[in-house]
Amino acid sequence: MPHDQYALSVTGEKGGNITLSISGSASLDTISLMLPEIKTLLEEKHPSKLTTDLGSVEYLDSAGALLLIQLENEAKRKSVPFAYLNMSDKVKGIMTLLDRDALSTSPIIPEKRTTGFFERIGEASIGFYDDIIEVIAFGGELTLEIIYSLFHLRSVRWTDVIVYMKKVGVDGLPIVGLITFLLGLILAFMSSLQLKQFGANIYVPSLLSLAMVRELGPIMAAILVAGRSGSAFAAEIGTMKVNEEVDALITMGFNPIRFLAIPKIFAAIMVVPLLTLFADLFAIIGGLVIGVFFLDLTVYTYVQQSIKAITIFNIVTSMIKSVVLAILIAGIGCQRGFMVRGGAQDVGNATTSAVVAALFLIIAVDSIFAVLLSYIE
Amino acid sequence: MIEMNKLEAGVLSTDPIIVVENLTARFGDDTILENVNFEVYRGEIFIILGGSGCGKSTLLKHMIGLHELASGRVTINGIDITSADDNEMGKLRRGMGMLFQSSALFGSMTLYENVALPLMEFTRLPLKIIDPIVKTKLGMVGLSGYENHLPSELSGGMKKRAGIARAIALDPTVLFFDEPSAGLDPVTSAELDMLIRNLNKGIGTTMVIVTHELESIFNVAHRIIMLDKSKKGIIAEGDPRELKEHSENPRVTNFFNRKATH
Incomplete structure (x- = not known):
């Protein structure tokens, strides 16, 4: 049968x-x-x-x-x-x-029951609260380590700093350049459509350069660094955590924050402002293409108008802003990496969360700067 | 006790290098170990053994300060790790080496860089001296010529040996091993045992090993403690050969004689 x-x-x-x-x-x-x-x-x-x-x-x-x-x-x-x-x-x-x-036999750990709406809100709130506490604690430790490293420059792993400067800066430049070039192109084109009606073509370069230097340059560079490098930092440290490499560092007598996070943060501090300057430059070049070919402006006029609109103060504050953003993006990337406890899935979560948190911080810090600068100016 | 007599007869010293007092380990509400007390003597090969999930690795990680103790004290070389400050801890850790279950070699660095790292960071030795040290350490574990290999290019056994080379880079007084022979074939695992014995004999390094490989235990151990999940602590202590024959606890004899409990 x-x-x-x-x-x-x-x-x-x-x-x-x-x-x-x-x-x-x-x-x-x-x-x-x-x-x-x-x-x-x-x-x-x-x-x-x-x-x-x-x-x-x-x-x-x-x-x-x-x-x-x-x-x-x-x-x-x-x-x-x-x-x-x-x-x-x-x-x-x-x-x-x-x-x-x-x-x-009943299970040793009771089955996770599906929770109700309010319970889930409660759990999420507690999770969010714990998360904030952890970020603040890490932020404190990181600040101490940054101060320590600034006073003990020899303790910084400069070879690693250079490696990360290349990864964040040099490798990130093409995409930052391309995106901001296109952004400049679009901004100049869209604004010219409006300004043309009033014969105010001449204000396109100043509008674009001011917008880029004050707001969009730092933000665009920061967003791209968060997506490219913040996530990479989280994944790298997270994987090291899973492979016990972070534990190995601790048992060898290293401070994992000093060893792993500081080089990344120093590298970011050095290259993100540079990327911001490049972002400004490429956007202005993008605008220049529109200005010259569609608005009948000469290159000389365009450049002159662009420069006239921005002040040294604008550039300095934009640099300060990008340094702050660099610290936040690299810091949150490292923090999410160190938070990894489990396996591969946790590394993925950490990477996502590093980008999301960084994007939130970028916008939050930008608004704080906008308010502060409006009082200073 | 018989093994104590042997120790007192001068085979090994009874001068404790590690003292664990009332160690309690907890993860959340889950108590893994409760009131564990033992000493590791200078220069001995000390094995922590027990079935899966009894808290062997947990105990090891608490002993080296990777996890915080729920209560109790661990003293290594006279320094209490539960109250030591960062400086003392750093100094203490440089005197210890640890081989992790997963080897934990730094994936982005070559074997040479892995072994050289502690030497470059913690000593002021010139490269001229570091270079031969790294090469001899790699030679000691049978990895001469593998300086420029990345960990991902090595087999499991080679990674373990490279991990040992890194752990002994600073000539530590205590070496910790977390399941050194897990996942290795019998030959490689026997070679690893030999390496552990030779290092112990040659340099006099104290070794604390977590394992459940019977062969290794009888091959290398001077003294063991056996942990048990239900007791959350030690159920046997002494010479494994004596315990195999004479222990009155069936759980201990079952373990050594490789018998199922039910």
Whole structure:
């Protein structure tokens, strides 16, 4: 008989001694059909004693054995005496393999129940609160380490700083250049559509250069660094955490923040302002293309108008802003990396969270700067 | 006790280098170890063993200060690690080496850079001296010529050996091993045992090893403690050979005789 065939027969008087004979295959393939069939057969008979004859069972796997045990348990529940008949050694072997207690053992950790809406809000709030505490604690440690490193410049791993300067700065320049060039192009084009109506083409360069230097340059550079490097920092440190490399550093007597975070932060502090300057420059070049080809401005006029609009104060504050953003992006990237506890999935979460948190911080810091600068100016 | 007599007879010193007092380890509400007390003597190979999940690695990580103790004290070389400040801890850690279960070599650095790192950071030795030190350390673990390999280019056994080379870079007085032979074939694992014994004999380094490999235990251990999950602490202490024959605790004899408990 093939593995998916079986036959059931019931003998005995209704309400008396009933024998259920199973022949053929009792396996994963057949139990779904067998189970309801047995149920209806037995329900009709109302046995006072149930004997299961396994003499002609040809194939039994653990699923089939489980069916028998369930039958037995069901009989016990109805306090019907139950017995097996003609059990071969093979069948016995499988039956003893099944751990009957496992069916009734309760899990050591209770199942995570799906929580209600308000509970979830509560949990998320607590998570958010804990997260803030951790960020603040890390921020404190990091500040101490930055101050320590500034006074002990020899303790900084400068070779690593240079490696990260290349990764963040040099490798990031093409994309920063391309995106800000296109941004300049779009801004100049869109503003010219409006300003043309009033014959105010000449104000396009100043509008663009002021907007770039004061707001968009630092923000665009920061966003790209957050996406490219903040995430990379989190993933790198997170993976080191998973591989016990951070623990190895600690046991070797290194301070992991000083060893891993400081070079990244110093590198970011040095290259993000440079990237910001490049972002400004490429945007102005983008605007220049529009100015020269669509607005009939000469290169000289365009450049002169661009420079006229910006002051040294604008440039200095934009540099300060990008230094602050650099510290925040690199810092939050490292913090998320150090927070990794579990495995690969945690590293992924840390990377995502590093970018999201950095983007939030960029906008928050930018607004704070906008308010502060409006008072200073 | 018999093994104590052997120690007192001069086979090994009984001068403790590590003293663990009433160590309790907890993760959240989950107590892993409770009131664990033992001493590790200077120059011995001391093995912490027990079944999976009994807290061996946890104990090790608490001993070297990677995790904070819930209560109790660990003193290494006379310094209490629970109250030591950063400076003392740094100094203490430079005198210790640790081989991690996953080797924990720095993936972005070559073997040479991995081994040279502690030497470059913690000593003022010129490169002229660091270079031969790194080469001899790699030679000691049988990895001569692998200076420029990245950890990802090595097999599991080689990584373990490279991990040892890094751990002994500063000639530590205590070496900790977290399951050194886990996942290694019998030959590599036997070679590792030999390396551990040779290092112990040659340099006199105290070794604290977490393992459950019976072969290794009988090959290298001077003394062991056995942890048990249900007791959350030590159920046996002494010479493994004696314990195998004479322990009255069935859980201990089952372990040494490789018998299932049920």
